[in-house]
Amino acid sequence: MKYDTVVIGSGITGLTAALVLAQRGQRVAIVEKNRFAAPLLRRFRRGGVWCDPGFHYSGGFEPGGALSVIFRYLRMGDSIRPVPMNADGFDILRMGDMEVSIPVGLDRVEDALRAAFPQSEKAVRGYIEKVNAIMSLTPFLSFDLDYRDFSNNQHMIDESLDSFLDGLGAEKNLKELLGQYGQFLYGVPGNEVPFYIHALIMGSFYRSSQTLANGGDELVDAFLHRLDQEGVVMFCGSPVAGIEVDNNRTITGVKLGNGEMLECGSCISTIHPGLLVDLLPGGAVRPAFLSRLRGLENTEAAFATYLEVDDVPARLNDANFYRMRHPEALTHNSILAIMMAGSMSHGSRKKGLCVLKESPNSPISKELYGTSRRASEYVEYKEMETANTVERLLECYPEMRGKIRVADSATPHTYERYTGTPGGSMYGVKHSVNQIKLNSMTSIRGFYLAGQSILMPGIMGGAVSGVVTAANIIGLETVWNEVKQWRQ
Amino acid sequence: MTEQEIAERVKKIMVEEFELKEEILVPTASLYDELGLDSLDSVDLVVALEREFSFKVVRNLDEEKIRAIRQLKDIHEFIMEKQKAMQGEPK
Structure with a gap:
């Protein structure tokens, strides 16, 4: 055939x-x-909680958004029911002592960033304006465009996020915060990511971030x-x-x-x-x-830890929490992301939480992992990284001590095994x-x-x-x- | 690097990476008509040159110049220019 x-x-x-x-x-x-099919999108169940290795939340699910239009076009609209996240702060970003909640809507994101970075008020305005402008010129982020606009790439400027923000006179911490936030969602640091990639991805999250039940x-x-x-x-x-x-x-x-x-x-x-x-x-x-x-060159990998929890801190029910690297800190040099508990607890008596940690370097060689998954070095590495993740989580949420149990964790090797992506890289080839x-x-x-x-x-x-x-x-x-x- | 050295290294790329015969690689050879490269090859060529000569093409800055490249010797000139620009950059 x-x-x-x-x-x-x-x-x-x-x-x-x-x-x-x-x-x-x-x-x-x-x-x-x-x-x-779709091993990265598929959830698996461990110790009574749902573990979602690939999908956590996304932009584009709002009416008229890229994903909702595509899924309606594919006649799947009725089977996919997005669940809105906290509109006042779907992502809580903590860097050093500073905390910024990212609300739904570009205007409101602008307000939140201006309140957090009063010295960079003009830079924030310029940033949001440009994000909006780039989205309006990009098919699927805008459905007003003609098919001929697919070949228009004038707005796809090869300027990095950092250099763009420098041009606007943004203060260091604003640059750092937006750079790390984006890095977790597309895998490229601020000095390397083309601004338009940052704008398209972050802009779609700013417009509306939703998850699926x-x-x-x-x-x-x-x-x-x-x-x-x-x-x-x-x-x-x-x-x-x-x-x-x-x-x-x-x-x-x-x-x-x-x-x-x-x-x-x-x-x-x-x-x-x-x-x-x-x-x-x-x-x-x-x-x-x-x-x-x-x-x-590929984006970095992540280490995922799935936890069963007695009780979820209230704000993690409908929001994600990001612990950023502090620009001056010498330790904890990886971003930690706690994914909202909502989808992991759905239809299940037990509550779950997924914690992702940047994981650039695994000490385990591909050969060692390949020969026997239970090689002691591998098990040791997995346990150590899991314990480290839990410790980092408890630093952010001390009230959870004694109330969490590890259900499972996925190493970059696990990701590579299921996706084939070299090194288990989260987002594939670096843009x-x-x-x-x-x-x-x-x-x-x-x-x-x-x-x-x-x-x-x-x-x-x-x-x-x-x-x-x-x-x-x-x-x-x-x-x-x-x-x-x-x-x- | 002299123009001669650059030409030698470009020739090596053309032979090894684009499977072209050395004898047709004269400076005035047209990349598209005589050497048979197409637009997809030209991107791979830029990547190969970036690696060989350790520079980065900046789209907004270099696009016009790259589009103007027609013959093998235009590549040599482009690389000379890139190298000059790199020497001017603060380390």
């Missing part, structure tokens, strides 16, 4: 792209190396139901062994680990682009492209002023790259990348005009 399109990877981008194509009548297959499961269930309705074939437990390309540098198929060959007219790869080095046949692309894939963006098109006809490494990190970036890449195959004008009809 020949497929119109084979999609590699069943994360948010792969699921979205496959459904867009199938809705337009294409015969589509998705291949996934894990035994089940059933966490990432809600997305996966809705997708699998719709993909089944549209006749998309899912191959799980099927790692890709190779991409098949003919002498004219045109895609012909995707070969699976079990030797099975899926012939196809086009293929969208949503896996980390660096993994393609081992999958592309010799001569299909120039060595320069492979060198580039090998040299890609950095020091790294030229990869193109979705490749020199192999019919072979496209998509996902957070290509377009933009996060759930929203991944979903938008899925739609845009599918649209590049079947016609951007048609798809965009269809999508736009679902904005109301």
Whole structure:
């Protein structure tokens, strides 16, 4: 059987792209190396609490927002019910002794930042203005645009967040706070992230941050139901062994680990682009492209700890708490993020909490982790990092001492195992002023790259990348005009 | 680095990374018509040059200059210019 399109990877981008194509009548297959679809989006249960490794909250769920429009267009609108977070402060940011609550709405974010940084009043205004301006020029963040606006990249300036804020005369701590906050949500420090990436991601959170009652499961269930309705074939437990390309540098198929060959007219790869080095046949692309894939710099990984708690501090019920690195502090040099308890407790008698910690360097080699997951060095490392996370949490919330039990934790190795992303990197390839963006098109006809490494990190970036890449195959004008009809 | 040294290193990239034959790599060779590079290759080329010569292309600053590159010798000139600019930068 020949497929119109084979999609590699069943994360948010792969699921979205496959459904867009199938809705337009294409015969589509998705291949996934894990035994089940969307392993990062899927929750798992430990000790009676739900653990959500990938999805915690997102922008774009408000009516007319990127995700709600995309999901309505994909006829999933009824199955996805976003839960608003605390409108007066969905993210509580603490840096040193300072605490800033980020409310919903760009105007209110401006007020909150001005109150916290009175000396940088003008800089804050300039910052919010520019975030707004960039969003209004970007398809999906604005549905007023024409399909031709996709090629307008004048606002995608290669200036870093730090340099932009310097230009506005922002004080050091404002720069530090926005830089670290963003870094946790897209994986790139303020001196490297292009300002427009910061603006698009943070702006969508500022507009409206919401979570889902059933966490990432809600997305996966809705997708699998719709993909089944549209006749998309899912191959799980099927790692890709190779991409098949003919002498004219045109895609012909995707070969699976079990030797099975899926012939196809086009293929969208949503896996980390660096993994393609081992999958592309010799001569299909120039060595320069492979060198580039090998040299890609990735975002940092995170260490996740899942806790069962007797009682959740009231404000963590509908807000996240970020403990930033203090610019002058020598210890605690990693950002800690406590994800709101809401979705982890839903439909469960026990209350749970997920704490994420930046985790740049794991001392465990890939080989050691690969040989035996229970190698004592690995277990030791995992226990130590978990204990450290708990200690950091208790520093922020001493009242929780004695009232928490560790349900499980996920190391960068765990993330790498399930996602394939080198080093378990949270957001894939770095979008950095020091790294030229990869193109979705490749020199192999019919072979496209998509996902957070290509377009933009996060759930929203991944979903938008899925739609845009599918649209590049079947016609951007048609798809965009269809999508736009679902904005109301 | 002299223009000669730059030319040698660019040639090496063209042979190893773009699988081009050394004999066609004359300074006046047109990248697109004679060497057969396309727009996707040109981005990979910029990345390869960045790595080889340890500079960073700044889109707003360099875009026009890169777009004006037609022949192999234009690359050499671009690199010379980048290096001059880098020497002027405070360390």
